[in-house]
Amino acid sequence: MSSPEAGTDYINDNDNESIDKVTANSYGNLDLVDSEKECWMIRIPPKLASAWEDCPPGSVLGELVFRKGEKGKGPNLKKIKPSLEVDVDPNVANGSIGNGGPTSSSQQQQQLPLHYSLQAMTKKLPTLHPFSRNANGSVKIHGKVSRTANLQVVQDAKYRALCKSRILSTTVHNQRFVKPVDSNQSTGANTNKNKHMSTASNSTAKQGFGDAVHLFGKRLMESQQQQAAAYKLALSTGQGRNGNKRRRFAPEEPVKSIIFQLYEDKPYWTTKDLRAASGGRPETEIKKVLQEIAIYHRSGEQKNTWELKKEYQGGAGK
Known part of the structure; x- marks a missing residue:
């Protein structure tokens, strides 16, 4: 083997491998x-x-x-x-x-x-x-x-x-395909589509929160109006709230006597019911008599009702 010439640099392959x-x-x-x-x-x-x-x-x-950047020189020029x-x-x-x-x-x-x-x-x-x-x-x-x-x-x-x-x-495509459809199929498809749209619109209207609140309020008002009309009808026909025949009293009959007679039908009354059953006697007179002969329940099962005192219950039952 000949020796390398002087002044020539050689890189060994092992040196490149050592770098990596x-x-x-x-x-x-x-x-x-x-x-x-x-x-x-x-x-x-x-x-x-x-x-x-x-x-x-x-x-x-x-x-x-x-x-x-540059500052605006005029009044209308922005910076x-x-x-x-x-x-x-x-x-x-x-x-x-x-x-x-x-x-x-x-x-x-x-x-x-x-x-x-x-x-x-x-x-x-x-x-x-x-x-x-x-x-x-x-x-x-x-x-x-x-x-x-x-x-x-x-x-x-x-x-x-x-x-x-x-x-x-x-979104825009040039590849469009047209499929011929018979007139019967087209009419049936349109009918089904209209039915589906109407059903979807009805379900959407029912599911709306505002519509549900409106419907609930409307039903509540109608129920209250029906109850008030039935109550007025009962007063005019002489029937109580339970459909029982209401007593008729003479205009000159005392309020206390009327109240005693009404307590023979049931033991608990409200002021409003006594006024209706007595033929529309003044509420002030009814309360005045009740404070004398009855007890007012402020709580319990008979809340907001009047009951005769014990000393009058025997007389009312006679």
Whole structure:
């Protein structure tokens, strides 16, 4: 074998293997050369991040534009705030980078917005260091995060047109099929459809909370009106609430005598019922007599009723 010429450097294949090989010295070794270099951490929309990730190394992803602010000179001129914007390269948005040709129709439908702005930028954040791990286990620190922000789409005319085209592409289809149908089938289908619509409308009306409350109140008012009408009818025909024949009293008969006679029918009365059964005698006179000969129940099963005192119960029963 001839010896190598002087001044010629040779790299052994074993040296390349040692670079990618994990060893005790390489694993966990920190490269802190760029640890103090300032960098920004930006939150990117998932679709844009995926498009940038698919681009080959060295591709132009876009441009970072800084717009200087300016104070309004006139009374009607608004103050222009400084802003940071990102203009994505059109080739990245269309997905043509790395594909070796123009975009297809399906790729054009999936175009990304091109104009973004940096929002919610802040310096108030904990100490963060982006890093990457090499194949041999060593770690390289790429810098120190000094700012964080969110990358948001600028809703301009182009973005609105893009959203409109997306909606149209997903809702409007050119593939339509027409199936001939007999007239009988068409008439039956329309009838069933009308029945279904009427049933659905009725069920919806019944299920409405406001309609249910209205219906309940209406039924309650009708019930109260029916009870009042039946009570008035009973007074006019001389019948009590239970359908029993009501006593008739002479106009000059004393109220106390009338009350004693009524207590022969049942032991408990309300003032309202006594007034109705007595032929409409004044309520003040009835209460005056009741306070003398009866006891008022304020609680219990016979609440709000009057009962004769024990010394009068024997006389009423005679």
